[in-house]
Amino acid sequence: NIGWVIICAFQTALLPIAGQCMGAGRPDEAERITKKMLAFAMVTTVVLFSAIFFLRNQLVRIYSLTPEELEVMAHFTGVGALLTIVGFYPHSAIPLATFRAAGDTKYSLVLTTSTMFICRVGIAYLLSGYFGLGLYGIWIGMAADFGSRSVINTIHLKRGKWKQKKVI
Numbered sequence: 001n002i003g004w005v006i007i008c009a010f011q012t013a014l015l016p017i018a019g020q021c022m023g024a025g026r027p028d029e030a031e032r033i034t035k036k037m038l039a040f041a042m043v044t045t046v047v048l049f050s051a052i053f054f055l056r057n058q059l060v061r062i063y064s065l066t067p068e069e070l071e072v073m074a075h076f077t078g079v080g081a082l083l084t085i086v087g088f089y090p091h092s093a094i095p096l097a098t099f100r101a102a103g104d105t106k107y108s109l110v111l112t113t114s115t116m117f118i119c120r121v122g123i124a125y126l127l128s129g130y131f132g133l134g135l136y137g138i139w140i141g142m143a144a145d146f147g148s149r150s151v152i153n154t155i156h157l158k159r160g161k162w163k164q165k166k167v168i
Contacts, residue, residue: 003045003084010041010090011097018101019167027102027163034098034157041090053081076135083139087146095153103165111152119145 014037021030052059056077060070096108124141127133133140156162 003049003089006044006048007041007090007093010037010094013037014094014097015101018098022102022167027160030098030102031157031160031163034095038090038094041094042088045090046085049081049084053078056081079136079139083143084146087143088150089146091150091153092146093149095157099156099162101167102162103167104162107156107162111149111156115145115149115152119148 014034017033018030021027021033056074057070060073060077063070063073065073096112099105099108120141122141123144124138127137127140128135129137131137
């Protein structure tokens with residue numbers, strides 16, 4: 001997934017920058033840089049996945065498939081692109097780099113594990129298996145994971161409790 005590659009690049013860049021800010025005793029600067037990185041990542045995500053959505057029919061033609069298979073693939077590519085945008089994917093992952101740089105690794109671990117288990121596994125299982133939504137149910141579970149993690153990360157970032165952590 002190209003979205004994951006982009007987010008990993010932003011996280012990798014942010015981790016040493018936020019770490020340097022925290023080490024220099026400037027947590028407010030780490031927060032400011034994180035917010036700028038989030039804004040840039042969100043714009044990048046919206047532009048890239050909007051392009052994927054609008055060009056999905058042309059993009060799937062690189063595969064040698066039947067017309068019916070191409071139609072299904074284009075449909076799911078479009079749904080995936082839209083869910084990546086509305087799930088605020090960058091907000092679900094990028095702040096975690098700043099929290100880790102600040103020494104708040106327990107928060108990152110507990111949040112990621114919890115939302116993945118509850119949303120990706122739980123909601124996806126219920127929607128895809130029990131309610132028969134199939135792949136749509138799995139993607140809704142993933143979007144719920146991204147969305148819930150995004151909301152919780154935004155609250156945690158604004159509260160600033162992570163700024164009081166001490167790195168050894």
